[in-house]
Amino acid sequence: MSNVPEMYGSLVFNDKVMRTKLPKDVYKALHKTIEKNTHLEVDIANAVAVAMKEWAVENGATHFTHWFQPLTGFTAEKHDSFISPTENGGVLMEFSGKELIKGEPDASSFPSGGLRATCEARGYTAWDPTSPAFIKDGTLCIPTAFCSYSGEALDKKTPLLRSMDALSKEATKLLHLIGNTAVDSVVTTVGPEQEYFLINKEDFAKRRDLVFTGRTLLGSPAPKGQEMEDHYFGMLKTRVSEYMKDLDAELWKLGIPAKTKHNEVAPCQHELAPIFDTTNVAVDHNQLTMEMMKKVAERHGYVCLLHEKPFAGINGSGKHNNWSMSTNTGVNLLDPGKTPAENTQFLVFLAAVIKAVDDYADLMRLSVASAGNDHRLGANEAPPAIISIFLGDELTAVIESIEKDEFFHTSENVSMEMGANVIPHFTRDTTDRNRTSPFAFTGNKFEFRSLGSSASVAGPNTYLNTAVAEVLSQFTAKLEGTPADQMEKAIHDLIRDTIIAHKRVIFNGNGYSEEWVEEAEKRGLYNLRSTPEVLPKFLDAKNIELFTKHGVYTEAEMHSRHEIKLEKYCKTLHIEGKTLQSMLYQEFMPAVAKYIDSLAASITARKAACASISCGSVEKQLEKISGLYEELAVLAEKLDAAVAEAEAMEDLEALATFYHETVIGAMEAARKVADEIEVYMPEDFMPYPTYTDMLFYV
Ligand code: ADP
Numbered sequence: 001m002s003n004v005p006e007m008y009g010s011l012v013f014n015d016k017v018m019r020t021k022l023p024k025d026v027y028k029a030l031h032k033t034i035e036k037n038t039h040l041e042v043d044i045a046n047a048v049a050v051a052m053k054e055w056a057v058e059n060g061a062t063h064f065t066h067w068f069q070p071l072t073g074f075t076a077e078k079h080d081s082f083i084s085p086t087e088n089g090g091v092l093m094e095f096s097g098k099e100l101i102k103g104e105p106d107a108s109s110f111p112s113g114g115l116r117a118t119c120e121a122r123g124y125t126a127w128d129p130t131s132p133a134f135i136k137d138g139t140l141c142i143p144t145a146f147c148s149y150s151g152e153a154l155d156k157k158t159p160l161l162r163s164m165d166a167l168s169k170e171a172t173k174l175l176h177l178i179g180n181t182a183v184d185s186v187v188t189t190v191g192p193e194q195e196y197f198l199i200n201k202e203d204f205a206k207r208r209d210l211v212f213t214g215r216t217l218l219g220s221p222a223p224k225g226q227e228m229e230d231h232y233f234g235m236l237k238t239r240v241s242e243y244m245k246d247l248d249a250e251l252w253k254l255g256i257p258a259k260t261k262h263n264e265v266a267p268c269q270h271e272l273a274p275i276f277d278t279t280n281v282a283v284d285h286n287q288l289t290m291e292m293m294k295k296v297a298e299r300h301g302y303v304c305l306l307h308e309k310p311f312a313g314i315n316g317s318g319k320h321n322n323w324s325m326s327t328n329t330g331v332n333l334l335d336p337g338k339t340p341a342e343n344t345q346f347l348v349f350l351a352a353v354i355k356a357v358d359d360y361a362d363l364m365r366l367s368v369a370s371a372g373n374d375h376r377l378g379a380n381e382a383p384p385a386i387i388s389i390f391l392g393d394e395l396t397a398v399i400e401s402i403e404k405d406e407f408f409h410t411s412e413n414v415s416m417e418m419g420a421n422v423i424p425h426f427t428r429d430t431t432d433r434n435r436t437s438p439f440a441f442t443g444n445k446f447e448f449r450s451l452g453s454s455a456s457v458a459g460p461n462t463y464l465n466t467a468v469a470e471v472l473s474q475f476t477a478k479l480e481g482t483p484a485d486q487m488e489k490a491i492h493d494l495i496r497d498t499i500i501a502h503k504r505v506i507f508n509g510n511g512y513s514e515e516w517v518e519e520a521e522k523r524g525l526y527n528l529r530s531t532p533e534v535l536p537k538f539l540d541a542k543n544i545e546l547f548t549k550h551g552v553y554t555e556a557e558m559h560s561r562h563e564i565k566l567e568k569y570c571k572t573l574h575i576e577g578k579t580l581q582s583m584l585y586q587e588f589m590p591a592v593a594k595y596i597d598s599l600a601a602s603i604t605a606r607k608a609a610c611a612s613i614s615c616g617s618v619e620k621q622l623e624k625i626s627g628l629y630e631e632l633a634v635l636a637e638k639l640d641a642a643v644a645e646a647e648a649m650e651d652l653e654a655l656a657t658f659y660h661e662t663v664i665g666a667m668e669a670a671r672k673v674a675d676e677i678e679v680y681m682p683e684d685f686m687p688y689p690t691y692t693d694m695l696f697y698v
């Protein structure tokens with residue numbers, strides 16, 4: 001990987017390739033489609049297809065696929081080869097504009113949440129020219145949107161693109177109104193920081209819980225966890241470093257700008273961050289990054305765990321969604337500049353985001369809800385379930401001065417004195433970091449920190465874009481018709497009124513503290529702790545109104561997504577319950593029984609060898625383990641009963657609540673006793689690798 005610039009994007013049909021491969025007029029027409037969202041003519045598509053195929057074949061591809069993101073949250077692909085037989089028994093490599101633009105996968109086995117009956121299996125994939133095609137594993141992958149025969153979105157990309165359009169439209173309108181008429185469009189940008197665990201392949205294969213659920217359902221903590229704080233940013237182990245280098249190279253080839261990598265807080269936990277891109281591309285890239293993390297891990301004898309909470313007692317994994325808005329004239333609308341108090345445009349957009357997050361806090365929370373993420377939010381390792389905004393000292397002071405109609409004195413840049421002359425002096429950032437805030441302003445962007453590590457970032461960004469688009473449209477409605485000479489005052493009043501109405505969502509303190517929970521309740525903020533509690537909010541009238549007004553989801557699409565989310569939660573918990581049963585009955589309890597028998601046999605043998613021998617300590621051990629074993633057996637039966645009861649339930653919302661309130665409790669109770677027994681179990685009696693094996697011998 002000596003020549004990074006040469007390697008970078010070498011498997012991507014990017015602008016550089018298009019420029020050299022496409023006839024000039026075709027290149028121009030395609031560019032117009034990408035930039036201005038215009039319709040693409042068939043002859044242009046044909047010409048692009050020819051060039052794309054030529055380039056792909058030159059780079060070793062034999063197949064093509066429409067790559068899409070169904071509502072499973074994963075990506076899907078069905079490969080077709082380019083071959084087309086000739087009369088003389090040979091083949092030609094062919095690919096048409098029609099094949100590029102449209103695909104027809106049998107859609108019946110993807111979740112549709114009732115949008116499509118199984119008998120109407122037809123679904124379509126449609127080329128998204130705004131995300132470049134790429135080659136993966138000898139296949140030309142064409143990013144596509146996926147919809148049903150009747151046009152409803154069956155994927156995550158379509159609503160995301162719609163939300164980006166909505167935001168662009170509303171932001172542009174407002175910018176024109178406040179005097180910035182040079183802007184034609186606004187994009188949202190995203191840089192997702194991705195956390196993950198690496199463990200040895202052999203250990204993974206021996207743990208049914210990891211294989212079936214991605215997290216450990218049993219296992220007592222190793223003697224050491226993360227308390228020494230020696231892993232975060234620590235030196236990379238050689239093997240891990242080799243993995244990361246290999247991963248970087250694979251991502252770079254795909255044009256994914258992987259930038260930062262480091263060890264995270266928990267043992268075996270790491271993070272990768274790319275340089276931000278437009279939201280659509282960033283979402284595709286994040287899906288590819290997760291896929292590559294898993295693929296490259298295999299080559300290095302690892303398994304990459306992306307679950308939000310693979311191990312109890314140490315941190316789980318999240319994803320930080322850095323988000324901003326940028327004009328086509330190259331201005332980041334959330335960049336305060338040197339004097340934020342005088343930057344009206346910035347303050348308008350800042351106020352809009354604050355209001356959007358407050359008005360739609362339920363949606364923000366919902367966008368990150370999953371069975372896996374429930375283990376993190378509010379568990380003092382990830383932001384709390386309460387959605388609030390961190391602004392930092394300077395912006396808070398700016399906002400307070402606006403609220404009170406006072407003049408704001410720009411704080412002087414504070415120069416950092418490290419007390420040693422050899423260290424270069426630098427100016428201090430005006431915002432400190434606050435790791436406990438779910439939605440933090442970090443200089444020129446917001447960082448939404450509540451996302452789970454395994455989930456697609458499409459949903460949270462779709463919701464956020466739409467909520468902000470809505471507030472921008474409200475702002476426009478307020479300001480429209482204001483005479484030019486009163487506009488400045490009207491904007492000022494709008495910012496002030498918005499801040500007064502929504503400052504309750506701003507919180508710069510410690511989000512992990514109990515006081516904040518109480519304070520948030522007083523402020524009337526939501527504290528929606530679990531997925532079953534938050535999911536029904538999706539269908540609240542105000543949320544249906546939001547998404548349908550901006551054309552992001554139809555009401556039918558919302559109902560389908562609601563059902564899919566509920567189903568996914570229930571299925572996840574069902575699999576976890578069954579997996580724990582199987583581990584208890586087929587692996588752990590027989591192992592404990594064997595150990596009990598061996599203790600009993602040892603007592604008998606010792607007494608037979610010497611009648612006067614004292615076996616007190618062994619007897620005590622036998623008594624203790626036997627007692628715990630009996631306790632565990634009772635709890636295992638309770639788990640059986642809970643799982644059986646769940647299996648008999650029909651109503652999805654009630655079922656989700658039952659899983660949350662009863663099945664999880666039954667699982668945790670059984671685990672608690674099993675983990676207690678594990679502490680006393682000799683290693684060679686353990687039927688699967690322990691936390692110590694998995695986390696400290698990688
Ligand atoms: P921090 O260390 O404060 O988290 P970084 O500069 O390391 O900030 O950025 C973290 C992530 O935020 C990176 O992926 C980066 O590309 C992304 N980012 C920076 N600016 C923007 C922006 N304007 N929009 C979206 N993401 C951004």
Ligand code: MG
Pocket residue numbers: 193320447
């Ligand atoms: Mg960060």
